Amino acid sequence: MADSLPESGPSNPDNYEIVRKIGHGRYSDVFEGVNVQTALRCAIKSLKTTRDHHVRREIKVLEALRGGVNIITLLDIVTGDQxxxxxxxxxxxxxxxxxxxxPRFNAADVRFYTRELLKALEFAHDRGIMHRDVRPHNVLFDPVKRRLLLIDWGSADFYEPRTEYTVRVGRGWKAPELLLHHGEYDYGVDMWQVGAMLAGCVFRREPFFHGVSNADQLDRIARVLGTSGLRNYVERHDMEMADVDDIAVHAGRPWTEFVDDENRHLAEEEAIDLMDKLLRWDHKVGFTLELEDGVVGCLLTMMSLGSVEREAGIGPSLLPRRRFIVGTSLLTNEFYESGVLVLFLT
Incomplete structure (x- = not known):
């Protein structure tokens, strides 16, 4: 595997032979190929789009992520005319x-792959990059080598505070701020998507929130998180209330109501606790990922709101900060130290 792009610069198409098609998307097709000079097998993403700035942004993102843990490696760029x-x-x-x-995951698998996905996002967020389209289709699982790779950075962008963003991603994993067309979002979109994937794995329902439109998607989320929290969120961030006026009034449901005989072995209390902290209406009340040297895994910092505070509309600035250490399993060891809640994924 190459650690950097060829020193000679972008390659000619004649350097590669196509073996077979292995995937496709809105803006590209993906083929298994081989480098005719080195005999190296590779994946070739053939770009359909003519939006040069989007392609160049994707390349810039991939180059910034080079060497990142659990992140697909860009080996080469093939160029054409001009x-x-x-x-x-x-x-x-x-x-x-x-x-x-x-469907074959056990609790240890869910813990392992969640941790590995968070490692990839920690690396990206530490470099100012939001993936924005974290969903099963964009995560490769190799159960033999026990490996996970986060792929398809075509929707990714560099985060700039107070910037209006637009992005089109899979509805089933869209964070509320995207469904509400709120442009000033941040890394929280990735963390919501991790929570949605975790819920799908634990409850064996993929996607867990499955709406047929943005409005229906919001309604399905509200059935679980409650409508009052949605309205408080919209008011707090001065969003358009028209987007939620047609949402039915739902009291919300506890996560334990989704536990049944088919998923009980996966629905560990610690997994549900993490899920609950990831799947919050307010993108300002959730996890951020920061690297902490000397700690196995990632440092997850969140502003934790209890149900009473959420319903009262109390903002995160009025509440204590808690830190969550992600190690190697879902929140199995838990203790307080100087008012900081530390949880290890061991």
Whole structure:
């Protein structure tokens, strides 16, 4: 596997041969290929889009993420006329489709893959990058090598405070701020999507929130989190109330109501606790990922609101900060130290 792009610069298409098609998306097709000079097997992402600035942004993101833990490696850039990128070449990974894999997950698998996904996002967030489209289709699972890779950084962008963003991502994993067309979002969109994936794995319902439109998606989330929290969120951030006027009034449901005989072995108290902290209406009340040297895993910092405070509309600035250490398992050891709640994923 190459650690950097070829010193000679972008490659000619003749350097690669196509073996077979292995995937497709709105803006690209993906093929298994081989480098005819090195015989290296690779994945070739053939770009459909003519939006040069989007392609160049994706390349810039991938170059910034080079060497990142659990992040797909960009090996080469193939150019065409006027040196426009036509294909991106990546390492080839033998993976199992998530839809066939997740029904076989046990609790240890859920813990492991959640931790590995958070590691990838910690690396990206530490470099100012939001993925914005974290969902099963964009995560490769290799159960044989016990490996996870976060792929498809085409929707990613560099975070700038007080910037209006737009992005089109899979509805089933869209964070509330995206459903409400709130442009000034941040890394919280990624953390919501991790929570949605975790809920799908634990309760064996993928996607967990499955609406047929943005309005229906909001309604399905409100059935679980409650409508009053949604209205408080919209008012707090001065969003358009028209987006929620048609949402029915729901009291919300505790996560334990989704536990049944089929998923009970996955619905560990600690997993549900983490899920609850990730799936919050307010993108300002959730996890951020920061690297802490000397700690195995990631440092997750959150502003924790209890149910009473959430319903009262108390903002995070009025509440104490809690820190969560992600190690190797879902919140199995838990203790307080100087008012800081520390939880290890061991």
């Amino acid at each position: 040196d426009r990128p036509t294909s991106l070449v990546f390492e080839l990974v033998d993976y199992v489709d998530f839809r066939s894999l997740f």
